[in-house]
Amino acid sequence: MTRMMKQAAPSRSADAQAEVELTVNGEVVRRTVSVRMLLSDFLRHELGLTGTHVGCEHGVCGCCTVLIDGKPGRSCLTLAVQANGYQIRTIESVAAADGTLHPVQQAFKECHGLQCGYCTPGMVMNILGRFEETEPLDLSDEGIRELLSGNLCRCTGYLNIIAAVRRAAELLGRS
Amino acid sequence: MKPSLFGYQAPTTLEDAINLLAGDADAVVLAGGQTLLPAMNFRAANPSLLVDIQHIDGLRGIAVGADSIVVKAMVRHRELELDEAVQRVNPLIAEAMQHVAHIPIRNRGTVVGSLCHADPSAEMPLLLVLLGGSVIARGPSGSREIAAEDFFHSFLTTARSHDEIVIEARFPLLPPKAGWAFDEVTRRHGDYAVVGVGCVLSLDGSSRVSGVRLAACGIADRPVRLKEAEAALNGTALGASDLDAAVAASLASVTQPDDINVSQGYRRRALGTLIHRMVARAAQRAQTAGAVS
Numbered sequence: 279m280t281r282m283m284k285q286a287a288p289s290r291s292a293d294a295q296a297e298v299e300l301t302v303n304g305e306v307v308r309r310t311v312s313v314r315m316l317l318s319d320f321l322r323h324e325l326g327l328t329g330t331h332v333g334c335e336h337g338v339c340g341c342c343t344v345l346i347d348g349k350p351g352r353s354c355l356t357l358a359v360q361a362n363g364y365q366i367r368t369i370e371s372v373a374a375a376d377g378t379l380h381p382v383q384q385a386f387k388e389c390h391g392l393q394c395g396y397c398t399p400g401m402v403m404n405i406l407g408r409f410e411e412t413e414p415l416d417l418s419d420e421g422i423r424e425l426l427s428g429n430l431c432r433c434t435g436y437l438n439i440i441a442a443v444r445r446a447a448e449l450l451g452r453s
Numbered sequence: 454m455k456p457s458l459f460g461y462q463a464p465t466t467l468e469d470a471i472n473l474l475a476g477d478a479d480a481v482v483l484a485g486g487q488t489l490l491p492a493m494n495f496r497a498a499n500p501s502l503l504v505d506i507q508h509i510d511g512l513r514g515i516a517v518g519a520d521s522i523v524v525k526a527m528v529r530h531r532e533l534e535l536d537e538a539v540q541r542v543n544p545l546i547a548e549a550m551q552h553v554a555h556i557p558i559r560n561r562g563t564v565v566g567s568l569c570h571a572d573p574s575a576e577m578p579l580l581l582v583l584l585g586g587s588v589i590a591r592g593p594s595g596s597r598e599i600a601a602e603d604f605f606h607s608f609l610t611t612a613r614s615h616d617e618i619v620i621e622a623r624f625p626l627l628p629p630k631a632g633w634a635f636d637e638v639t640r641r642h643g644d645y646a647v648v649g650v651g652c653v654l655s656l657d658g659s660s661r662v663s664g665v666r667l668a669a670c671g672i673a674d675r676p677v678r679l680k681e682a683e684a685a686l687n688g689t690a691l692g693a694s695d696l697d698a699a700v701a702a703s704l705a706s707v708t709q710p711d712d713i714n715v716s717q718g719y720r721r722r723a724l725g726t727l728i729h730r731m732v733a734r735a736a737q738r739a740q741t742a743g744a745v746s
Contacts, residue, residue: 313461336491350557355490428555
């Protein structure tokens with residue numbers, strides 16, 4: 279069965295473009311992007327930082343969570359143009375340059391806080407951002423569940439993730 | 454999904470922003486984007502132009518005044534939730550905000566944006582109505598103050614004109630020694646409420662109600678002040694029959710029809726349960742506040 283194909287060469291869409299400059303993992307990047315480009319796609323497609331995962335694209339799953347000006351936020355609910363001038367941190371910046379894991383990552387490893395790993399970058403960035411706040415941590419089961427409530431894991435790994443948060447607090451001297 | 458095509462402007466003055474809105478009937482204001490962007494990604498919203506107000510001077514910060522807390526348009530939920538001065542003069546706000554989505558969403562979403570979105574199940578519009586607050590809208594012909602009870606018209610519909618920008622919201626302080634409470638019934642933590650109830654209550658020296666405000670979200674096309682229930686409680690010692698009377702008086706306020714989640718009857722029962730619990734919690738706090746002073 280043949281499929282009807284358009285003969286014309288593909289052309290760029292009529293998207294409005296804008297120049298953006300932001301700091302990603304400490305490095306200033308400048309690109310001209312479609313104004314409708316989501317920050318999540320900007321990180322993955324323009325910068326090749328594919329550690330930020332894209333799940334639902336409406337803010338529910340939490341996979342795309344990055345630090346936006348130091349605070350966890352959804353990169354799928356932020357336009358790249360909106361982030362003009364912002365400081366962004368992604369999972370790629372979390373481990374040390376020599377590969378030594380950050381305590382939050384180490385805790386996930388020790389506690390088996392991941393199976394497939396799809397939700398893990400968002401989990402780690404959310405937890406990391408919360409740990410970097412000065413606000414006291416609630417390390418009760420309820421408090422940790424509240425912290426994780428915006429990140430979905432489909433591998434049923436929550437109990438180990440809760441353990442990982444508690445272990446991370448130990449490793450960071452926050453427990 | 455991805456949003457469909459739109460234009461984008463990031464003006465640096467309110468005048469420019471208002472002119473952009475006035476010049477395009479399908480332009481919308483972008484603040485935190487935590488409701489607008491999901492709607493655009495779903496293509497439920499297809500604005501022609503986004504007017505990003507984040508770079509406009511004077512739209513940031515929280516100020517606690519003599520009788521109200523002024524929250525500027527770009528204040529994120531989490532800023533208000535964690536503000537210690539706000540917690541001192543109105544602890545109800547932080548209690549209710551624990552139910553607004555999740556921390557990463559509260560880090561980005563704005564309080565005023567939530568008010569302007571006017572979801573009838575949302576917590577912030579309920580708070581504004583419960584406390585008797587107001588918003589300041591700025592348009593081509595100047596500013597006007599709109600009281601909470603006049604601001605929310607219907608589902609996702611407010612008194613704001615298309616070419617107006619709400620530049621701040623004003624949440625009144627709690628009365629001295631007042632008790633407070635907020636809780637909601639929801640399918641999952643962080644979801645919009647099926648029903649939410651807030652209460653502010655004062656007791657006199659003989660533990661009778663000297664003032665009470667009750668409001669609910671999720672029961673109608675806008676947040677509703679439960680004035681009949683308030684009248685049933687005022688002056689009473691909060692006996693069981695007084696509370697039953699207050700619940701009975703509030704049930705007619707539930708006009709939201711059956712939906713995919715729950716029936717109208719379920720909402721009525723949830724409203725009654727929450728009224729009982731929130732009045733009890735607020736009364737207990739009022740008693741504690743009275744005892745320590």
